[in-house]
């Protein structure tokens with residue numbers, strides 16, 4: 650298989666997307682379906698997971714929705730059971746589930762706490778989802794992949810896992826003063842460590858593990874924020890949601906068969922300055 654179409658073709662492969670009903674999770678699921686994969690949309694409750702799967706099916710794809718709490722080992726175990734009941738194996742895992750509260754939505758209140766006052770409980774909850782949850786899904790899926798000696802794991806990082814957030818961007822969002830929370834950078838930096846550990850652990854097999862690092866993706870952001878953010882990137886703008894689709898298919902497919910332990914940064918040059 651060396652033709653370029655074949656290298657990107659995912660026909661017959663099965664992919665699990667955790668956080669698959671989320672903003673980017675939907676893009677990842679769509680991209681995998683469009684490349685021929687069966688997609689298991691796994692998210693915090695059955696309703697949103699099923700709705701997303703139904704949407705993918707309406708567009709001609711093969712998908713199921715499964716309720717998943719990544720922090721619960723029994724729930725992760727059930728995800729594997731439900732997937733293998735429907736499909737014959739697991740070829741791709743996209744770990745997109747995370748606590749990543751958005752500034753532009755009604756979750757603004759979770760951004761008002763300064764570092765000095767940041768609650769221990771919020772720190773623990775976020776590390777539990779963003780890092781421990783990813784560890785649990787990687788562990789469970791790798792066990793299945795090990796049987797076939799092959800698979801691709803893609804862990805979602807962030808530019809804020811590579812460098813600290815530019816808190817000046819959030820200052821402009823009005824009163825009270827807002828901050829990107831400390832757990833976000835710490836958990837996303839941890840994702841890179843987990844990714845390298847898994848990649849090297851499976852030496853000598855075709856089980857690959859890579860990180861995918863998006864920069865800020867445009868949605869209903871405050872226009873002043875969008876402009877200020879854009880100026881921090883080389884391309885002068887935030888990403889469009891579809892601009893993450895190519896990267897996930899590349900890492901999931903044979904097109905990246907010699908790529909493991911790396912971090913694919915799709916950030917419009919944010920980290921290149």
Ligand SMILES: NC(=O)c1ccc[n+]([C@@H]2O[C@H](COP(=O)([O-])OP(=O)(O)OC[C@H]3O[C@@H](n4cnc5c(N)ncnc54)[C@H](O)[C@@H]3O)[C@@H](O)[C@H]2O)c1
Nearest residue numbers: 668671672673674693718719746747749805807863865866
């Ligand atoms: N959107 C961006 O601009 C951006 C930028 C850089 C990195 N990222 C990363 O990309 C990934 C996807 O981002 P997004 O914008 O789709 O986020 P999102 O908040 O829209 O989606 C996250 C999803 O995770 C699910 N989730 C939360 N806790 C869970 C749990 N315990 N078990 C299972 N599912 C759970 C939520 O229900 C939600 O559907 C995240 O890891 C995020 O940190 C996003």
